[in-house]
Amino acid sequence: MTNTEPTAIASGPPASISSGRQSGVHLPGDGHMWFMVLGDLVIFGAYFIVYIVQRSMAPAAYLQAQQHLNITIGVLNTLVLVTSSWFVAQSVQATAAGQHERAIRLLYGGGACGLLFIAIKACEWSMKITQGYTTSNEFFMFYYMLTGVHVLHVALGVLILGIVVRELRNPRRQRLSVVEQGATYWHMVDLLWLVIFGLLYVVR
Amino acid sequence: MSATVLSASGGEPTDAVRADPASKRDLWIVFWIFPIFFSLFGVIFVLLARVIPPPRPDVTTDQKVQWFAAHATTIQIGFAAVCVVFGGAAIANGYVAYQMKRMSSGSTFAYAYMGSMAVGTLPGLLLVALCFLAATFRPREPRITALLYDLGMLSFNGSLGCFATGYLAFAIAILYDKNQIFPKWLAYVSIWQIVTEVIATQMWVSSAGPYSWNGSIAFWLAVIVFGFWLNCQGIFLKFATDRQPAGTRPVD
Numbered sequence: 239m240t241n242t243e244p245t246a247i248a249s250g251p252p253a254s255i256s257s258g259r260q261s262g263v264h265l266p267g268d269g270h271m272w273f274m275v276l277g278d279l280v281i282f283g284a285y286f287i288v289y290i291v292q293r294s295m296a297p298a299a300y301l302q303a304q305q306h307l308n309i310t311i312g313v314l315n316t317l318v319l320v321t322s323s324w325f326v327a328q329s330v331q332a333t334a335a336g337q338h339e340r341a342i343r344l345l346y347g348g349g350a351c352g353l354l355f356i357a358i359k360a361c362e363w364s365m366k367i368t369q370g371y372t373t374s375n376e377f378f379m380f381y382y383m384l385t386g387v388h389v390l391h392v393a394l395g396v397l398i399l400g401i402v403v404r405e406l407r408n409p410r411r412q413r414l415s416v417v418e419q420g421a422t423y424w425h426m427v428d429l430l431w432l433v434i435f436g437l438l439y440v441v442r
Numbered sequence: 443m444s445a446t447v448l449s450a451s452g453g454e455p456t457d458a459v460r461a462d463p464a465s466k467r468d469l470w471i472v473f474w475i476f477p478i479f480f481s482l483f484g485v486i487f488v489l490l491a492r493v494i495p496p497p498r499p500d501v502t503t504d505q506k507v508q509w510f511a512a513h514a515t516t517i518q519i520g521f522a523a524v525c526v527v528f529g530g531a532a533i534a535n536g537y538v539a540y541q542m543k544r545m546s547s548g549s550t551f552a553y554a555y556m557g558s559m560a561v562g563t564l565p566g567l568l569l570v571a572l573c574f575l576a577a578t579f580r581p582r583e584p585r586i587t588a589l590l591y592d593l594g595m596l597s598f599n600g601s602l603g604c605f606a607t608g609y610l611a612f613a614i615a616i617l618y619d620k621n622q623i624f625p626k627w628l629a630y631v632s633i634w635q636i637v638t639e640v641i642a643t644q645m646w647v648s649s650a651g652p653y654s655w656n657g658s659i660a661f662w663l664a665v666i667v668f669g670f671w672l673n674c675q676g677i678f679l680k681f682a683t684d685r686q687p688a689g690t691r692p693v694d
Contacts, residue, residue: 274630281634281663288658379653387637
């Protein structure tokens with residue numbers, strides 16, 4: 239299932255952004271969205287590097303705090319988000335095939351998974367705060383910051399998918415590039431979660 | 443400044459300016475206040491008043507008093523200058539709002555931006571200046587000086603929410619706009635700007651580490667994104683002024 243995740247990314251390497259359509263390479267979405275995606279990856283990349291450096295300075299304390307995260311919830315959220323990416327990738331293909339009704343239904347599926355992800359994350363946060371794990375612990379400071387910024391991206395992604403649905407409903411505005419823009423963003427959100435999941439929940 | 447304005451409005455090789463230089467002279471006068479004000483802001487806040495990065499919170503009352511004593515002269519020069527040029531912030535942000543009014547998204551977001559930025563500059567610029575000027579011009583008991591030290595830092599840092607609201611209005615306006623006054627990617631940079639500034643407020647609770655006053659995430663990343671965003675906004679403000687047809691005005 240993870241094979242569906244980098245669909246848009248693999249077909250639009252960064253080098254093609256400036257040359258784009260002139261070079262004959264199809265750039266999914268538009269250059270502005272790719273600017274957003276690549277810039278966001280740079281910023282998150284900086285967060286990840288700082289996290290790894292800080293962790294290497296106090297590995298025992300981080301490992302001890304990390305024990306309190308529930309990996310089952312992390313795996314569940316990963317499955318939900320990867321499934322949503324599958325829906326969105328299928329929606330791009332449905333739009334390309336002219337099956338707009340199906341594309342809209344698939345986008346609803348992707349958006350519903352996004353909302354489910356947010357709900358699960360809210361439950362997890364609520365449990366952790368109730369158990370007393372707050373930002374006073376450095377690992378949990380990173381946990382709340384990374385997952386918080388990410389869940390904000392998920393919420394923005396759900397909004398973007400909603401805008402794409404609105405465009406697809408109008409027969410005069412059913413453009414593939416709009417669906418590709420939404421998919422490009424959504425796959426970035428998925429990619430970021432895979433790294434966050436690995437760093438916070440899995441790497442010991 | 444007059445020489446700058448003359449060269450900008452009289453000799454620029456853009457079609458719009460050549461068409462009727464006099465009709466855009468007012469725009470260029472106001473535009474140039476943007477880079478001049480923010481250059482002064484950078485020099486004052488970073489070099490003179492030492493507010494960027496913010497003064498460290500994990501020091502004793504005596505150390506806070508000593509800090510003011512050591513930097514009294516530069517704080518007085520810098521923040522007295524702020525009191526003189528404070529209006530430049532209103533003009534710079536007001537001119538962004540003016541260009542936003544040319545967008546197809548209409549005036550609403552322009553006023554939302556202008557209002558948010560205007561409110562933000564009171565705690566973010568004026569209150570911190572008054573706290574530090576009071577501490578250096580009117581030194582009192584050490585504990586009162588320490589209070590002004592903390593109040594100035596918290597006020598400067600706590601204003602970020604007002605600015606984030608303004609950036610959100612700016613981003614939404616760009617995404618809605620069909621006249622392409624500002625490029626769409628600048629809206630996305632504004633979203634990074636919101637996220638990094640909201641994270642920067644963690645300076646309130648963290649006194650050491652990546653989320654503290656000089657932390658890699660709360661301070662350095664936020665400052666880099668802010669610097670990039672501000673420069674992009676200034677450059678595209680110039681392009682927007684360049685492209686505005688001579689003799690035209692946005693609808694009120």
